[in-house]
Amino acid sequence: MKTQNRQWLFAAGNLVEWYDFCLFGYFAVILSREFYPANHPYFALIAVFSTYAIGFLVRPLGGFVIGRLSEKISVRVALVLSFTCMMVPTAVIGFLPGYASAGMLAPILLLFVRCFQGFSVGGQFTTALLCVVDRSEPTQVSQNISKIYLGSVYGYILASIVGVVVYYLPIPQSLQWRLPFIFSLLFLPIIPMLSRYLSAIEVQKTTQNTLRNNFAQLIKSVSIIFLLSCVGSAIYFSIYVYLISFMVKYISHIQMRDALQLNFLSILVSLPTVKWVGKLCDYYGCKRIFYVGCLGLLCIFPMLQLLYLQSFLFNAMTVCLLGVLSSFAGFPLTSLAVRQIKNQYKFSNTALGYNLGAAALGGTTPLWITLLIHWLRPDVALSVYLAAVCLMGAWVVRVARE
DSSP, X not given: OOHHHHHHHHHHHHHHHHHHXXXXXXXXXXXXXHHSOTTOHHHHHXXXXXXXXXXXXXXXXXXXXXXXXXXXXXXXXXXXXHHHHHHXXXXXXTTOOOHHHXXXXXXXXXXXXXXXXXXXXXXXXXXXXXHHHHTSOGGGHHHHHHHHHHHHHHHHHHHHHHHHHGGGSSSOHHHHTHHHHHGGGGGTTHHHHHHHHHTTOOOXXXXXXXXXXXXXXXXXXXXHHHHHHXXXXXXXXXXXXXXXXXXXXXXXXXXXXXXXXXXXXXXXXXXXXXXXXXXXXXXXXXXXXXXXXXXXXXXXXXXXXXXXXXXXXXXXXXHHHHHHHHHHHHHHHHHHHTTSOOSTTHHHHHHHHHHHHIIIIITTHHHHHHHHTTTSOHHHHHHHHHHHHHHHHHHHHHHSOO
């Protein structure tokens, strides 16, 4: 199988994983109404974001286990396990009983299924990226990474499209949010195809020192990956996940359908942006490109004010600009993260560091911002959070190896 075709195959697998994983965040407000008591909407939203975050807490375990499977057995076995553990639990969410019919059993079942999702996505993304990095020319690493990265963007887009379309279907509202999750079953036939094409991939091992002899350097590299992932995850889940709930809950003229449409436009704009940013990273370096995006995101507060205007044009311009800036700030961090470890333990340890970061500030981002809103205005809370994240990113990028 040609290298370019294999890259797009990884991207297709990434699309499926992130379609499934992002649905939970997109429908967070609705899930809070369905699976938690209706008399405390604020605490219900906190609870559903906590469940969302717990899925990320399981990611490091999934990343390490799937990474070790890649190192000890094969990439094929690891990725097929990952895809299966994502598709089936996602579909199960569409069949779960709500709080009205099952009481406290409903949120417990939702939490259990979310843990399976977190385990799955923990290893798939970094395993695919590292396979591509191993087979890339030094001058094309970021460009090839961008192809895999685009798979997750396509997953966001597909989730947004399905989320918008179901609102136009002549079906009861109680079924509208369930259908996107059930649609995950349509991706199951992809697993045998992936298994067949991935069978030729072998993990490339190096002759560098073992884990015991190189432990100090490994700890440093994993720590850097952790911090890079913290920043990148916080940026992306602020813009592409939390912003939907922000618009629906705090901007009166934007309903769920409108928020999904705006989010779709933002992600659509990011498609050519990610490819362009990948080329710029190879030419100018990931660090310089990150600083450009970081400076733009520091100006998010005046951008958010445009969302309060009852104009779809201004609303669309705002979310699209945020999508572009998040690509400039977020993609270089991922490209840097997968280059920090070069020895034979890179699959498990890169996945461990990357997913620990995603757990710390990725899945918990909606929760932290929601808690900040208890003391600050919603737009101020989001702006302060992103400013702090960008400043932390500017520091950690300085010490990362490029």
